[in-house]
Amino acid sequence: MCCLLACLVVAQDEQVYEMGEGIQPPRVTRRVNPNYSNVRGVSAKGTVAIALIVTSQGAPKELRVVKKLDPEVDRAALEAVEQWRFAAAQKDGKPVAVRVTIELEFHAL
Secondary structure, three states, rough: HHHHHHHHHHHHHOEEEEOOOOEEEEEEEOOOOOOOHHHHOOEEEEEOOOOOOOOOOOOEEEEEEEEEHHHHHHHHHHHOOOEEEEEEEEOOOEEEEEEEEEEEOOOOO
């Protein structure tokens, strides 16, 4: 238990890098598709963009919608990406946290 708490504290304080030179991007290892079954009557189609940090452990954190489409569609996309898992980004062969933006396409049902 003690080790788990210590590991969580370290993960929260880790340096977050921007994607760029010297950073190998994270790779999605588990993708959950948005559940649009609760989205009724939305005639919009387009892209929802979600900015987030992928931790050095491959978990998404601090997610926020940066390109909105419809509140219900945005919520479904956000809930899905919260469940994604990643192989962490790499810098000098070591896992690091990075800021990324994920885009999800929505086509009216």
